[in-house]
Amino acid sequence: MNSSALSQITLPESPKILMILMGSLGDVARGIFLLPPIKSRYPGARVTWVVEPKCEPFVRLHPLIDEVIVFERGGGASSIAKIFGQLKDVKAVVSLDLQRHFKSGLFARVAGARYRVGFHRKDSKEFNWAFNNLHIAPEPQDLPKLSHYLKFLNILGIERVDQLRSGLEELDLSKFWPERVESNLKNYVVVVLGSSWHSKDWLASGYHDLIRELLSRQGRTVILVGDNNHQTVALSLMQQLRSERIIDLTGKTTLPQLVAIMRGCSFMVGPDSGPAHIAGALGVPHITLFGPTSPARTAPLGSLKLVVQSPVGCSPCYKKRCPGLNKICMRLISAQQVLAKAEGL
Structure with missing residues (x-):
């Protein structure tokens, strides 16, 4: 053919x-x-x-x-x-x-x-x-x-799509809600503590400053998510910030539980990662921290205006590990930049 x-x-x-x-x-x-x-x-x-x-x-x-x-x-x-x-x-x-x-x-x-x-x-x-x-x-x-x-x-003969939908918008996810999180939780933010690329991960100090402000200035509850590799960062944040309004779910959720938690949140923060694009599929605002990848190519659907990116000439490099610059593209992203994007969400 x-x-x-x-x-x-x-x-x-x-x-x-x-x-x-x-x-x-x-x-x-x-x-x-x-x-x-x-x-x-x-x-x-x-x-x-x-x-x-x-x-x-x-x-x-x-x-x-x-x-x-x-x-x-x-x-x-x-x-x-x-x-x-x-x-x-x-x-x-x-x-x-x-x-x-x-x-x-x-x-x-x-x-x-x-x-x-x-x-x-x-x-x-x-x-x-x-x-x-x-x-x-x-x-x-x-x-x-x-x-x-x-x-x-x-x-396939489908020339036009009037409205982009993922098919997950109306799915009943209540049965997947984690038992350790109260079922009527409101006004919470999901913070993704990393990705599968070391070069995409934000600094722990950045997360610390961001979460401190979300707790004090915005009165939010913060749910930390990630896989087992991110538990050390989560534990450190819990010990430093010492707040009952931080819930650590890193390494403790199934994918369906993660989706259920995400759909109910006010917004999310994290790097260019799988959860960011699940957020796009759910219609959840996601403030995405971009470094080694391009937001033009991979910003989550509906959240292009919520991208935070530092102006360095080597970005995007598409390297899973930073080639000698100590992740300068991620280090230059500040908590204040992220908080500015969160205004009104």
Whole structure:
């Protein structure tokens, strides 16, 4: 099939659609915005999503996903054989390879859909393009990643999306509310203490000054979230600030519990991370601290005006570890800059 000769495909009214997006939580949180337009155009569609274990609980929350296939990375030959069988069993008529790596391209090819849609060769990696037979057009590197994903809809015959929705807006999350947090909690802020990149993490002193002001000037309750790697910072903040209005949930929540906590908050603060893009999917304001990555590309949906970024020439560098400048892009962000963005939220 000549991908350059075909701008749209013709699908049955109840197509089986395979979506492949396994990687980062932030990418998955943006990818789910494709689901409401797809289900609106094809109400009888059956959507199967391929994901890795880290993001599985989040994907399983979504009411528009009919089946979840989990790839156990590191599981050896048996894991590969298992997912190959599962992919073939889907019998998809179209696959959407949103991952753009070798592995996702291989999975799309093994699934055997008639239409295998992927990124253009210029925008993919590891020969991913070679596994797919339809490709979206190349785009500028600073195009927002969500906008890039939405280009896949055009090939499905969905040319216009009047209102961006994630499909999570009306989801009942009450059963996931953590027991250690009072159920009627109001006027609270969720503070994300880090990300998977060391270079994106803000200084502990910055968090200290910010939280102190949120407690004293704004009378907020502050909930600290993050994974096990952020518990040391959280413990230090708890010991220094000594307030009953700080709740430490770092390393203590499941993904569904985190989503439930996030949806009820006034706003969030944190680096460019997975929770930031879940906030975008929930419609929650997120003050995002940008350093090594570009807000033009990855600012959470609806929160571009809440970006805080220091004016250093080496940003964005897209390095997971700062190459010798001691994270100057993050060090120069002050608590006062963040508080200025919080006014009125």
